[in-house]
Structure formats: C-alpha cells, structure tokens
Amino acid sequence: MPYGREPSGPGFAYPAEDRFALDPLQIGTPLSSKKPGTRGTRVTAAEAYSAAAFADCYSRMNVLVELAPKMERSDWLTLLGEWWSGCENVEFHQGMLKALLGTRGPIAEMMSAEERERWDALSDELRCYRVCGKKYVSGPSWSLDAGVARQFPKVNPFVAEEPLLLTGSVRKETVLAVKLDRGAPELISFSVRPLSVHELRP
Numbered sequence: 001m002p003y004g005r006e007p008s009g010p011g012f013a014y015p016a017e018d019r020f021a022l023d024p025l026q027i028g029t030p031l032s033s034k035k036p037g038t039r040g041t042r043v044t045a046a047e048a049y050s051a052a053a054f055a056d057c058y059s060r061m062n063v064l065v066e067l068a069p070k071m072e073r074s075d076w077l078t079l080l081g082e083w084w085s086g087c088e089n090v091e092f093h094q095g096m097l098k099a100l101l102g103t104r105g106p107i108a109e110m111m112s113a114e115e116r117e118r119w120d121a122l123s124d125e126l127r128c129y130r131v132c133g134k135k136y137v138s139g140p141s142w143s144l145d146a147g148v149a150r151q152f153p154k155v156n157p158f159v160a161e162e163p164l165l166l167t168g169s170v171r172k173e174t175v176l177a178v179k180l181d182r183g184a185p186e187l188i189s190f191s192v193r194p195l196s197v198h199e200l201r202p
Contacts, residue, residue, distance in 0.1 A: 043070040045079065052083045061087040065096050074109050081110030084188070085181035091139045098140075098190045103174055105189070110177040118185060119178045126175070128187055130166040131200065137166060142192055144185040163200045168192035 043051075048067050055063045060083060068076050084090075090097070101107060106119045128142035146165070174191035 041070055043067060045071070045075045048075070048079050049082075052079060057086055057088045061090055061093050065093050065100075068100055077107055077109035081107075081112075081177060081179070084110070084177075085179050085186070090141060091136050094138070094140050094190070101176055101190075103176075103190050105172075105174060105176040107176045110188075111179070115178045115180055118180065119172075119175065122172045122175065122178070124172050126170050126172065126187070127195075128168050128170055128189075128192060130168065130192075131163050132166065133163060137164070137194070137197070140188055140190050142168060142170070142187045142189065144187060165198045165200050166194060167196045167198075168194050 048071055051063055051067065052060055064076075064080055064083060064087070067079070071079070106116065108116055111119060126144065128144060129146045130137075130139065130142045132139060146167070170187065170189050170192045174189050176188045176190075179186040179188065
C-alpha cells in the first residue's frame with residue numbers, strides 16, 4: 001500500500017543501521033538460511049492461499065515471502081498479487097521482494113485483467129505519491145493520486161504521527177504491477193525517483 005505504519009511499543013527501537021540495507025529475512029520469523037529460489041517442502045496453491053488467509057495483515061507478507069521457494073513461480077506471483085493490498089509492513093520485506101520480483105514490469109500474474117488494462121494505459125513517465133513516516137520513504141507502494149494519498153492519515157489509526165507526503169517520478173517499464181483493490185490505482189515499483197517531500201499538517 002502507498003502508506004507506511006510506524007511500529008511502536010515498549011522496548012521498540014530501530015536498528016542503528018539503515019533498515020533497508022539489512023537482510024529482510026532477519027526480520028520476523030527466522031528465515032536467515034533461506035535465499036530466493038531455494039527449494040523446500042512444496043506447497044499447493046490452495047494450501048498457500050489458506051496460509052495467507054489465516055495470517056493477519058501484519059504477518060501476512062512474511063508468510064508470502066516464506067512461501068516463494070515452496071511454490072511454482074506463477075502460482076506464487078498470483079498469490080502475492082491477490083494479497084498485496086491486504087499486507088501491512090511491506091517495507092520490512094522489500095529487500096527480499098526486490099530480489100524475488102526484480103525491477104522490470106509488468107508482472108502479469110500479479111494483476112487481474114482490469115489491472116493489466118490499467119497498466120497498459122499508463123504513461124511512459126508517471127508522477128506518483130506516497131504518505132509515510134520518515135523511516136519508510138523507500139517503500140515500494142505508491143499512489144497515482146495525491147488527493148488519495150493525503151486522505152490516508154485521516155482513516156488509518158496507525159499512520160506516523162508526523163506523516164510526510166512524498167512526490168516521485170517513475171518510468172512505466174519499472175512499474176511491476178498496478179493494484180486497484182483500494183478503490184484507487186496503486187503502483188508497485190522499487191525504482192521511484194524522489195522529487196519532493198512535504199510534511200502533512202493536521
């Protein structure tokens with residue numbers, strides 16, 4: 001989603017290093033021995049869907065990343081696309097997601113027929129927007145509509161206390177997928193070039 005949640009709570013602290021330089025497999029369920037493309041116990045598409053459905057929105061992306069080496073790639077991409085908008089904390093996993101997905105689009109399996117049509121209709125160069133906290137500026141989900149992005153702090157109780165509105169530019173060929181699950185186009189890309197940052201005032 002084009003918005004980042006600030007984790008908090010007793011004892012919470014960000015690591016001193018840039019979080020996005022860390023191996024994302026070290027975050028959440030221990031997966032440090034697994035790398036993209038390794039093989040383990042095979043999982044059917046139906047079993048994987050059940051696993052994703054059973055997870056909550058904060059742990060679901062971790063489950064999806066774990067499933068990647070256990071499924072046929074096309075089935076996994078379809079599953080990821082179906083559940084993408086039902087995941088929070090995507091930023092924690094973006095290093096592994098980038099390794100698994102690459103940086104060139106489109107990834108047709110991640111999109112519905114309507115979403116593929118929307119991808120086809122994109123301009124070659126796009127302006128995009130993202131609302132997040134200071135620690136989430138490099139997330140992979142962006143909105144095509146600044147107005148939609150601005151509204152997010154009013155409806156999400158977990159948004160950062162001092163949200164930022166980021167404006168970026170991205171080429172169509174680096175947009176992996178378009179998602180329409182939230183009622184407004186959402187772009188998935190690891191290649192957005194930042195143009196400006198503005199603090200959102202209450």
